[in-house]
Structures are given as C-alpha cells and as structure tokens.
Amino acid sequence: MKSMVKPQHEARAKxxxxxxxxxxxxxxxxxxxxERCVNELTDMIGADASTVSKHLSVLKNAGLVADEKRGNxxxxxxxxxxxxxxxGCVEDVLSANAKQHNEILKCCxx
Amino acid sequence: MKSMVKPQHEARAKxxxxxxxxxxxxxxxxxxxxERCVNELTDMIGADASTVSKHLSVLKNAGLVADEKRGNxxxxxxxxxxxxxxxGCVEDVLSANAKQHNEILKCCxx
DNA sequence: TGGCTATTTGGCTATATTGCCAAATACCAT
DNA sequence: ATGGTATTTGGCAATATAGCCAAATAGCCA
Numbered sequence: 553m554k555s556m557v558k559p560q561h562e563a564r565a566k567x568x569x570x571x572x573x574x575x576x577x578x579x580x581x582x583x584x585x586x587e588r589c590v591n592e593l594t595d596m597i598g599a600d601a602s603t604v605s606k607h608l609s610v611l612k613n614a615g616l617v618a619d620e621k622r623g624n625x626x627x628x629x630x631x632x633x634x635x636x637x638x639x640g641c642v643e644d645v646l647s648a649n650a651k652q653h654n655e656i657l658k659c660c661x662x
Numbered sequence: 663m664k665s666m667v668k669p670q671h672e673a674r675a676k677x678x679x680x681x682x683x684x685x686x687x688x689x690x691x692x693x694x695x696x697e698r699c700v701n702e703l704t705d706m707i708g709a710d711a712s713t714v715s716k717h718l719s720v721l722k723n724a725g726l727v728a729d730e731k732r733g734n735x736x737x738x739x740x741x742x743x744x745x746x747x748x749x750g751c752v753e754d755v756l757s758a759n760a761k762q763h764n765e766i767l768k769c770c771x772x
Numbered sequence: 773t774g775g776c777t778a779t780t781t782g783g784c785t786a787t788a789t790t791g792c793c794a795a796a797t798a799c800c801a802t
Numbered sequence: 803a804t805g806g807t808a809t810t811t812g813g814c815a816a817t818a819t820a821g822c823c824a825a826a827t828a829g830c831c832a
Contacts (some may be wrong), residue, residue, distance in 0.1 A: 555708035561684035564752050568687070572679035573820085574671035581671075590779060598665035603821050605780055615759040624778060624830055631758065634751035641744035642674050648741070649725040683790085700809060713791050715810055734800055734808060 570614035571635070575599065576607050579628075583617060584636050589625035680724035681745070685709065686717050689738075693727060694746050699735035 571577060575597050582588055582596065594604045608628055611617045618631045681687060685707050692698055692706065704714045718738055721727045728741045 556706045557684050557688045561687045565684045565687055567752050567755050569682035572682040574667050574675045577671045577675055578667045596666045615755050632755050638748040642677050645677050645725050645742050
C-alpha cells in the first residue's frame with residue numbers, strides 16, 4: 553500500500569516538534585502564567601541569550617507564541633493555552649512508566 | 663538566576679519528542695483505532711520494515727505504546743488514549759496559523 | 773550623536789535523528 | 803531440520819538540531 557502518512561501528519565509533527573525540548577517546554581509553561589520578554593526568560597533558563605532567542609523563534613514559527621514589541625523589549629505570550637491541558641496527559645504517561653518500572657523492580661527482588 | 667529548567671521538563675520533552683514525527687503520529691492515530699502488528703503498519707506507512715520497527719521502539723521506549731507477541735506477529739497498541747485529545751489542540755494551532763497567513767495575504771493585496 | 777540595553781543573525785562544532793541495507797533473530801508450519 | 807514470514811539489530815551516510823561566540827540590528831535615553 554502507498555504511504556498513508558499525509559501532509560497533515562507532517563504539519564502536526566512540526567507543531568509538536570517545536571514543543572519537544574526542555575527549555576521550550578519551560579518557556580511554554582512560563583508564558584502560560586504571564587507574558588515575558590526574552591531577557592527574563594534568558595535569566596530563568598540560564599543559557600545564552602542567542603540560544604533562548606532561537607528557541608523563541610522556533611515556537612513563534614510554529615505559531616505557538618506571539619511577540620509584541622513594547623518599549624525596549626519584546627514580550628512573548630502563549631497563543632494556544634490548550635497546550636497546557638496536554639501536560640496532564642504527559643504526566644500520566646510518566647507516572648504510568650514509573651509504576652511499571654517499580655513493578656519490574658519488585659518482580660526481580662522475588 | 664540559575665536554570666529553572668528542571669528534570670521534569672527533560673522527562674516531558676522526551677515523551678513529546680517521541681511523538682514529534684509524521685510516521686509516529688500516524689502510528690499513534692492508527693493504534694488509537696485498533697491494535698496493529700508491525701507488518702500492517704509497514705504496509706500503511708510505505709517505509710522499510712526496519713524503519714517502522716525503530717519508530718515503534720521509540721514509541722515503546724517513551725511508554726506510549728505496548729507490544730504483545732501473538733502467534734507469529736507482535737501487536738502494538740496505544741497505551742495512552744489521552745494523547746489523541748491533544749490532536750484537537752494541534753489542529754487549532756494549524757487553523758489559527760492558516761487564518762493568520764490569509765490575513766497577511768489579504769493585507770498585501772490592498 | 774554616543775552609549776546602553778535588548779534582541780536577533782551568522783557561523784561554527786558537536787551531537788542526535790532518520791532511513792536504508794544487510795544480517796541476525798524468533799517463531800510457525802511442513 | 804528446513805523453509806518462510808515477521809521483527810529487530812548493527813552499521814552507515816545524510817540531514818537536522820542545539821548551543822556557544824561574535825557581530826549586527828533596533829530602540830531608548832542622556
């Protein structure tokens with residue numbers, strides 16, 4: 553059968569890939585609380601400002617954040633709050649993994 | 663300030679990264695409908711069997727799918743259906759992007 | 773204007789990911 | 803055992819990603 557992996561999947565993967573980095577996840581969480589400028593995020597993340605700027609550009613490119621110039625700074629905000637609901641599901645996966653891991657340990661001790 | 667990007671973000675990013683590929687998204691969607699063996703998925707995706715096997719191993723490693731040997735085949739199933747709810751949010755992002763793109767076009771025509 | 777801060781861009785290296793092929797492994801049926 | 807199907811593993815080349823530095827850009831304020 554020909555490939556059933558469609559452009560739709562490519563488009564979705566791009567969005568999800570933009571989220572798939574620890575610093576970018578942090579940024580998303582932070583922007584969910586309130587808008588922030590690059591400077592603030594750089595401080596919090598503890599990486600080079602250029603690195604953080606590039607992360608933000610990835611997120612912006614995916615359409616996940618919006619930016620607005622105000623005074624001397626550029627403020628970023630989360631464009632799609634529904635993303636945060638997903639984190640609960642990710643946590644479910646993590647705890648299910650931890651549970652399974654524990655059971656494997658328990659099993660070996662016997 | 664020291665980095666506020668924590669192990670928690672790393673762990674989450676790993677899960678999300680596992681989803682961040684067109685073929686793997688397709689697999690997730692497909693397994694949400696019903697369990698499938700590698701063979702079937704390979705046919706549908708149209709890539710080398712080894713490639714599909716590796717994608718499945720990425721998903722399994724992240725704890726997103728489970729596998730069960732039965733007869734000659736290995737059947738994979740989706741372990742975390744809540745993932746699918748997230749796709750709606752991703753679609754929202756895509757349509758918001760499309761809308762914005764259209765408005766930019768409209769603006770330039772004036 | 774000149775200096776200062778905030779942000780982005782270009783360039784580079786290191787590392788990770790992807791996907792194919794060939795080979796190994798597992799398992800069923802004859 | 804032998805052959806056949808299903809799946810995984812190892813190896814390799816191509817490509818993509820991450821993060822730093824240095825330099826460019828933009829805007830504020832004195």
